[in-house]
Amino acid sequence: MAISSSLAKVIKDIKTLKIQGSQEAAEAALRAYALAKDKESAAELLMSARPTEPMLFNALRAAQSGADPFELIKKFREDRKKIAEFGAKLIPQNSRIFTHCHSSTVVDVLKQAKKQGKSFEVHNTETRPKFQGRITATELAKAGIKVCHFTDSAVMVAMAGADLVLFGTDWISEKGVANKIGTAGFAEIAHLYYKIPVWICSHSWKFSEAQIEIEQRDPKEIWPNAPKRVHIHNPAFDIADAKFITGVVSELGILEWKTFIKKMKNKENGRL
Known part of the structure; x- marks a missing residue:
């Protein structure tokens, strides 16, 4: 099947991680879908x-079911601001936060906490083999946040003295969350x-x-x-067990794990 060069580029950029982050990938896919002539084939490829x-x-x-792709993009961006506002409430004054890989949502939360005048430092890991942790460290440093950067294997040192852990994720289910390789072990270390x-x-x-499917x-x-x-x-992700997770900060607010899952199982029936 012949596809446009613009659609092919978006597919390639998502596949090769040139487009980083779940929201960024979703927004790029929605834009490509909106412009595609054969929408069903485009959706399948994306x-x-x-x-x-x-x-x-x-x-x-949702777009296939009639939602406007550009309205969805607008909603996602508004929701991201809400998540930053909610998440900033979790950051204690004079604290240490640990994070892994690069999550634009986590970065937004930390930037918002900084804007609110909170004093804290972030310990993060480099995240081999693509070094996405360097993106996180760079973005936070540019925002005026103190960052200490560690190799992945130094996680015990990096997490020592931390007040809480913030992770992004690509997938949430009742069983846990899938995130960049290393997250499962790091969550277990933090909890236990x-x-x-x-x-x-x-x-x-x-x-x-x-x-x-773990890529x-x-x-x-x-x-x-x-x-x-x-x-x-070279597995891209692992799954952090739900028993090691405190809760989820989403556009729905700050919710304990079981409360969030209950809401989503009810919501999924009507939305997805």
Whole structure:
């Protein structure tokens, strides 16, 4: 099937992570869908570009059901501001926050807390092999927030003394959340070892009860010229167990985990 060069570019940019973040991918997909002539085929191709993005799936399904793609984009951006406002309430004065990878939602929360005059520092991990943690560190530093940057394997040191953990996510279900590889272990360390709260900052549109497939990325991202007989495993995500998660900060407010899940299971029946 022949597709336009603009649609092909969006699909490629989502697949190769040139377009970072769940909301950014969903918005790019909605714009491409709106401009496509063959909308059903475009939706199918866009959904397959990144199989771990329920927000992209849910947004395109809503558009297929008649929602205006550009109104959805507007809503997502308004919701993101709400999440930042809610999330900033969680940041204590003179505190230390730990985060991993790059979540535009988490960055928004921390920037909002800074705007409110709160004093805090952020410890974050580099997030191999694509180093998305460097994006987080750069954005926070530009906002005037003190950042201490660590290798992923230094997480025990990085998390020491933290008051809370903030993670973004690509997928939420009753079982837990899927986020960049390392999140599952970090959530367990926070909950069991350091006994500090783990909050997920996310649009509710990332909720899905569908099974998620953990994307296996190109081994060359880790070791381009690995010796023969060395097999490289490069999972993009892992799933943090719900029992290690305190709750979710979404456009719906600050909700304990079970309360959020209950709301979403009721909401999903009517929306998705």
